[in-house]
Amino acid sequence: MKSIQKPIVIVGAGFAGMTVALNLKNLNPSLPIVVVDSASNFIFKPLMYEVLSKEISIWEATPKFANIFSDAGITFLKNCLTKISFKDNILEFSDELKLSYQYLVICTGSIPNSFLIKGVGENCYFFNDLNDLNKLKSVLKKSQKTSYHKKLFIVGGGPSGIELACKIKDIFKDQFEINVIEKSNEILNRNKIFNREQAERALEKRKINVLLNSTVKEVSESKISISSEGGITSLDKDIVIWNAGVTANLSYLETDEIKRKYGRILVNKNLQIENQNNCFAIGDISIIEGMEDLPLTAQVAMQEGKHLAKNLELLFQEKDPLPFEFQDNGEMISLGIGEASIAAIGITLSGKLAFEARRLIYASKLPDINESLKSASSWIFQKKSIFKKFLKKNNFN
Template sequence: MKSIKKPIVIVGAGFGGMTVASNLKELNPSLPILVVDSEAKFIFKPLMYEVLSEELSMWETAPEFSNIFSNLGITFLRNCLTKIRFDEKILEFSDDLNIGYECLILCTGSLSSNFSVRGVDENCYFFNNLNDLKKLKSFLQKFQNDKIKKNLFVIGAGPSGVEIACKINDIYKNKFDISIVERSNEILGRNKIFNREEAEKALEKRKINVLLNSTVQEISDQKISILDGSEIKDLDQDIVIWTAGVKPNLPYIDAQVTQKDGRILVNENFQIDNCVNSFAIGDISIIKGMEDLPLTAQVAMQQGNHLAKNIELLFQEKELLPFNFEDNGEMISLGIGEASISALGVTLSGKFAFEARRLIYASKMPDISKSLKSTASWLFQKKSTINNFINKKP
């Protein structure tokens, strides 16, 4: 095997980074691995909605990176990458720290995109990290005792928009008139048909307004301007939550790196062109010939698992294997205690789907810290019930 003098550096510890680090360490415990992230905690975003509704506690879904990686025998550094010198294989960080690497893996995820709509950054709440969650929850609680309904708008009818609208409705019953604004002609446009139909039922049941074919023009501190067909409507708003889309969270990338649609272009092995032993996975990358892959945790985790195997092959001086995505289905939360699942030919909805969803997510979490074990132990109490149900299926 090729001798390694410098560490394998993984920048970004989300689903992709976490998966590639843990799998690579399992494949080859002797490899020196350094994981760098600007945050201190892992954010399991699919369960943030349950934290908002207090079905789960924040500490259960946001373990410290230092605990996770120390238990794996991996070094963790909290820092912010500012520049990559690919030719010299050196990383520059915000505190003037420079680190050399043997192999570089970039997986820094994504950020909210305001699509250049005026007023979004100043007048909207977001739901991408723990700070967003705390700010949103604190603001919503101000209306807990109000007798007059407030106007709440959710921008974007993708999974995040639908999930947060249903949760808020169930938490703060009769406190908000909730409207979802979507520029296309349907909700969950890239999701499974079964989940879309169940989501439509959930929104109708909760009397949540859905404004389709509507584009946000501007958001002020009291109004939201929406283009509906050829007509612009100025509507009163008390709170706007922006879930309309994301953009890649790219570090400084020099001109030698090819980009497409703002993301790093890689080959089917995740290699960055013209950059020796450099890879990119997750939301910041786009694979030649696989441009339509969704920006989901499932994709990032599959890529992380595959890249770990390819890194091991690389240091064994063997040929790398091309990535192939396997669609294992999708799950969506539809309020307190309800969900919809469409996966591997099986469809579920309602309370049982909600329990199954949480169990499946628990199995995907890095079950190595006290907090994650606490979550998993509670969820796995449901395992026998789920197994009995599955075994009865024809």
């Protein structure tokens, strides 16, 4: 067994970082583990849509890191990484703190990608974190007090764009004329066929317009310019929500410091950074050589985190790490208030039952912080234990 003089440091506590930290501590309780994140709360992003619609309370989807990690015996620091010295195994942070590590896991997630399109940063709303959620709720509520049929555009016909479109329509009814802009020839073009079909029906039922084969050229204070087969059209707009894609959050890295691919850190199948045997990258910031098509989802991030925890334990035992293998356990998508669609291994389900199943499946994935919430009477946590057997049986792990 290797001796550990310095801590294992995990930078970023999203799905990837959270999973590797808790699993590693479970495998080896004596390990000194430090988790660093610039935020105070974990954000369970798949449930942010239900927070927007008030189907669940905000605390249910945003537990505090301090509670989660202290309960597990893991040190948590709120700080912002500014530089990595791979040669010296030292991290530098915004408050001039320097932290040495024996092993480093970086998983700082992603941020919205504007693709350098003029006006996106200044004139669009986003849906990536708590700050974005609060800004969007505020502008939607404010718009509700004015005239009807305000023109709302959602850029991106992936899961986030479709879930937002359906939720907003159900919340505000005819307050907004909702338009989804998608650059390809179909929505959810990388998702399961069943979910895509259910989403198309949900959009049609709600009379949400879908503009396919269309890209945004510019967003001004009052207009959105869209390019399609018919040329460039400038349309009046009131609100634009940008969900067109993300880019890796790697502001702390020097440009040529480590090898990248498609703007993400290139790692081998053991999840190690090239030429850095004690450094690993997982989640949205990484791309595995030979597995470039893996989606940027919580499912992938959590599986990578669980696998990396096992690999680190193997390294401590002076054994060879194992290559990562992704297991597709299916996908779920919310389609408005009280409705969803699930396409999993051998299972397709839609409507209200799918919505309840989705909530309970996600509840099982939430960090186990019931002790810190004893005084609360949340439905989602009360039902959590009931579905653990169901989840194991249907392989949603």
